[in-house]
Amino acid sequence: MPNGGDAAYERAMQLFIRLVGASRPIATRHLLAQVPGYLGEELADEIDACEGPLPHDLRRARQAADRMLRRDLDLLKRLNLHVVSEPSGEWDDDGNEVPGYRIAPDTWATRGLEVTPEQKDLLAVAASMARSELESPGSEDALFAVQKVLRGRKPAEPASVSVSLGSEGSDPRSRETTRKLHLFARLVNAHRTARFVYRKLDRTSAERTVDVYALAERLGTWYAVGRDHKDDEVKCFRISRVEGDPAEVKVSAFEVPGDFDAAKHVHPSWDIGEDRTEVTLAFDPAIEHIACANLPGLAVAVDAGGDRCVTVPVANLNGFVRWVMTMDEHAWITAPPEARSAAREMLTGVAAAHA
Numbered sequence: 001m002p003n004g005g006d007a008a009y010e011r012a013m014q015l016f017i018r019l020v021g022a023s024r025p026i027a028t029r030h031l032l033a034q035v036p037g038y039l040g041e042e043l044a045d046e047i048d049a050c051e052g053p054l055p056h057d058l059r060r061a062r063q064a065a066d067r068m069l070r071r072d073l074d075l076l077k078r079l080n081l082h083v084v085s086e087p088s089g090e091w092d093d094d095g096n097e098v099p100g101y102r103i104a105p106d107t108w109a110t111r112g113l114e115v116t117p118e119q120k121d122l123l124a125v126a127a128s129m130a131r132s133e134l135e136s137p138g139s140e141d142a143l144f145a146v147q148k149v150l151r152g153r154k155p156a157e158p159a160s161v162s163v164s165l166g167s168e169g170s171d172p173r174s175r176e177t178t179r180k181l182h183l184f185a186r187l188v189n190a191h192r193t194a195r196f197v198y199r200k201l202d203r204t205s206a207e208r209t210v211d212v213y214a215l216a217e218r219l220g221t222w223y224a225v226g227r228d229h230k231d232d233e234v235k236c237f238r239i240s241r242v243e244g245d246p247a248e249v250k251v252s253a254f255e256v257p258g259d260f261d262a263a264k265h266v267h268p269s270w271d272i273g274e275d276r277t278e279v280t281l282a283f284d285p286a287i288e289h290i291a292c293a294n295l296p297g298l299a300v301a302v303d304a305g306g307d308r309c310v311t312v313p314v315a316n317l318n319g320f321v322r323w324v325m326t327m328d329e330h331a332w333i334t335a336p337p338e339a340r341s342a343a344r345e346m347l348t349g350v351a352a353a354h355a
Contacts, residue, residue, distance in 0.1 A: 011037040025100025027088040064286035193249040270320035283331035
């Protein structure tokens with residue numbers, strides 16, 4: 001997987017699902033409104049309703065969303081997906097026809113695309129995402145297109161992968177995590193119990209036996225969520241801290257409780273731990289919908305320059321800094337000094353790695 005911000009991969013996955021199999025090109029404004037991670041319906045409608053020049057905050061929000069969309073389209077093209085730009089059949093206020101985008105499945109599916117079993121399981125996750133997250137017209141076409149790539153699987157298999165999505169997240173980037181996701185997806189599909197060695201935050205490891213109900217993603221990190229046999233409680237286990245590969249336990253298949261909701265058990269990495277540090281985060285209005293969606297219940301203030309500020313109780317400072325970095329120049333830490341130092345050190349490390 002190419003190097004890049006975690007948020008970009010989640011948006012690109014959502015964009016792929018929206019574009020693939022679309023019966024007609026989708027205009028940019030609809031993508032910005034309908035694909036999670038860009039503007040959202042409410043903000044897009046507010047922009048469309050403006051007459052004359054956009055107010056400063058709305059103009060910055062639209063420009064930021066346009067830049068993210070261009071980067072994500074470029075990412076899909078680099079992944080050898082045939083994204084085509086064609087007239088959308090819609091016109092702007094000046095009478096010019098607006099371009100639209102789509103991915104024709106017959107175009108890319110017949111270009112010698114080879115899909116490994118591991119990639120098929122991740123696409124099964126994408127198919128489940130499409131079914132659970134997309135309500136817009138054409139979502140059934142998108143789901144059919146993803147399932148077309150999954151030929152050879154039983155029709156019910158993609159739907160049986162349970163996925164819970166945070167508002168900003170992504171595909172796993174490492175081969176090791178991809179392989180583990182593949183193995184966990186097979187266990188989830190079959191409702192089979194898993195046994196694996198898990199490394200805790202204190203770096204001690206222990207064997208766990210878990211009925212894995214779902215794969216869940218939050219802010220670029222993937223988790224296995226299910227009933228831990230040791231405590232008879234539902235817990236989440238970070239995939240990257242599973243040592244070795246999960247193994248199937250030869251017991252009867254389990255049933256997932258009808259009221260199970262993976263999202264209730266998955267917390268951002270900075271929220272895991274006992275000791276808390278209050279960190280002040282500032283961000284511009286262009287990404288307010290992204291930041292607020294991941295910081296529910298926290299009061300947001302507006303400073304004299306129009307930027308937003310929020311105080312976040314953080315247990316894992318490095319995890320919080322990594323999330324802030326996914327928002328590029330649109331978010332920055334203002335206090336306390338130790339949090340700013342952590343962000344500076346991490347940015348220095350990233351710059352040195354890419355020098």
